[in-house]
Amino acid sequence: SYPIDVDAIREDFPILQRKIGGDVTVPGPSEDDDTPLVYLDNGATSQTPDQVVDAIADYYRTYNSNVHRGIHHLSQEASVAYENAHDRVAEFIGANGREEVVFTKNTTESENLVAYAWGLNELGPEDSVVLTQMEHHASLVTWQQIGKKTGADVRFIRVDEEGRLDMDHARELVDDSTKMVSVVHVSNTLGTVNPVSELADLAHDHGAYIFVDGAQSVPNRPVDVQDIDADFFAFSGHKMCGPTGIGVLYGKEEILEEMEPYLYGGEMIRRVSYDDASWEDLPWKFEAGTPVIAQGIALHAAIDYLDDIGMEKIQRHEEQLVEYAYDELTAFDDVEIYGPPGDDRGGLVAFNLDGVHAHDLSSIVNDYGVAIRAGDHCTQPLHDTLGVAASARASFYLYNTHEEIDVLVDAVDEARQLFG
Numbered sequence: 001s002y003p004i005d006v007d008a009i010r011e012d013f014p015i016l017q018r019k020i021g022g023d024v025t026v027p028g029p030s031e032d033d034d035t036p037l038v039y040l041d042n043g044a045t046s047q048t049p050d051q052v053v054d055a056i057a058d059y060y061r062t063y064n065s066n067v068h069r070g071i072h073h074l075s076q077e078a079s080v081a082y083e084n085a086h087d088r089v090a091e092f093i094g095a096n097g098r099e100e101v102v103f104t105k106n107t108t109e110s111e112n113l114v115a116y117a118w119g120l121n122e123l124g125p126e127d128s129v130v131l132t133q134m135e136h137h138a139s140l141v142t143w144q145q146i147g148k149k150t151g152a153d154v155r156f157i158r159v160d161e162e163g164r165l166d167m168d169h170a171r172e173l174v175d176d177s178t179k180m181v182s183v184v185h186v187s188n189t190l191g192t193v194n195p196v197s198e199l200a201d202l203a204h205d206h207g208a209y210i211f212v213d214g215a216q217s218v219p220n221r222p223v224d225v226q227d228i229d230a231d232f233f234a235f236s237g238h239k240m241c242g243p244t245g246i247g248v249l250y251g252k253e254e255i256l257e258e259m260e261p262y263l264y265g266g267e268m269i270r271r272v273s274y275d276d277a278s279w280e281d282l283p284w285k286f287e288a289g290t291p292v293i294a295q296g297i298a299l300h301a302a303i304d305y306l307d308d309i310g311m312e313k314i315q316r317h318e319e320q321l322v323e324y325a326y327d328e329l330t331a332f333d334d335v336e337i338y339g340p341p342g343d344d345r346g347g348l349v350a351f352n353l354d355g356v357h358a359h360d361l362s363s364i365v366n367d368y369g370v371a372i373r374a375g376d377h378c379t380q381p382l383h384d385t386l387g388v389a390a391s392a393r394a395s396f397y398l399y400n401t402h403e404e405i406d407v408l409v410d411a412v413d414e415a416r417q418l419f420g
């Protein structure tokens with residue numbers, strides 16, 4: 001039995017009733033779709049419940065307006081809703097308030113905002129930035145390129161054979177030259193849940209900031225940024241039942257206060273002359289131009305939806321599924337799963353089937369209606385470290401079931417027979 005009512009939840013996601021297999025050049029259901037969809041690619045993006053779709057439609061239908069500019073009625077309604085969305089996000093992640101919550105386009109932009117608005121101004125050749133070998137390109141490439149521009153040394157904490165961080169190596173790499181530690185909370189490839197509080201303490205012991213990439217944690221488990229003591233924390237709305245086009249950068253108020261803006265323009269200014277300009281209060285200083293209004297309102301609805309079910313229960317549900325998937329897939333000795341054991345990881349498994357390239361495997365399971373990801377999952381250096389060109393990945397969420405994992409396992413077996 002599940003800790004959540006999966007059947008009732010699935011009713012909120014009409015897309016989960018879809019059949020696939022027809023003409024992909026025509027979006028949406030077509031009469032020659034004949035295979036029930038099994039959606040197991042939630043690490044890439046989650047599906048969107050009616051409650052969130054309705055919130056977007058309601059906004060555009062009844063109070064669409066630009067924010068913080070007009071004083072007319074609609075603009076005030078939209079502005080209040082947009083500002084309340086910041087308050088709701090702050091409450092959800094344990095931030096002090098809207099001043100610590102910047103809306104961006106996605107996790108990637110949140111990483112770039114800090115790398116450019118802080119990193120470019122504060123880092124130099126005598127400094128270091130410490131990442132991990134399992135970082136997503138959103139942080140890895142960003143800090144790598146900032147290192148090239150500033151001369152800062154970019155270091156990578158080793159991953160051990162079980163896909164866990166080598167904390168002895170972390171303590172070796174983080175030293176008094178370190179100004180930033182940037183670490184993924186839950187790896188989108190290994191499923192490893194990193195000891196981010198311990199890494200925050202290590203960073204702070206050396207006077208460094210810590211940036212936690214929460215793209216695969218905030219959607220799937222309770223997160224409290226003050227418990228972690230993160231200086232920066234980022235995640236995306238589209239992985240947590242929200243729309244694409246919105247990400248969140250959490251930052252401690254005193255740090256954001258000191259930081260220069262990243263993008264200039266309207267909204268983010270207080271006073272402009274031909275010679276200079278002054279900036280708006282937080283978080284608006286970092287939200288230049290017309291912001292992600294509909295997306296912010298929809299993210300508010302997504303958080304209400306998830307909170308109503310309960311993040312602890314969602315985490316427990318995913319833990320049940322991932323342990324089952326791990327056990328069922330590794331029942332065969334020709335399947336290798338990367339990362340820690342099934343009872344100690346986030347809700348995803350990246351794996352390979354001997355003799356079958358991940359792309360071929362994902363294509364075959366797709367014939368059975370199963371949507372999984374294949375490739376490097378934006379962690380190419382990690383795949384190089386693992387010694388594999390690519391992997392297949394199944395990632396679970398609150399609406400998935402054991403029966404769907406059985407369809408995946410059977411489809412993998414079809415591939416085994418085909419290529420065996």
Ligand SMILES: Cc1ncc(COP(=O)(O)O)c(CN[C@@H](CS)C(=O)O)c1O
Pocket residue numbers: 043044045106107108109136138184186187188213215216236247373377378
């Ligand atoms: C750990 C981690 N960090 C950052 C990102 C980037 O999120 P964006 O919303 O695309 O900016 C992602 C998104 N990972 C997707 C797309 S590569 C996956 O299939 O795993 C992530 O998993």
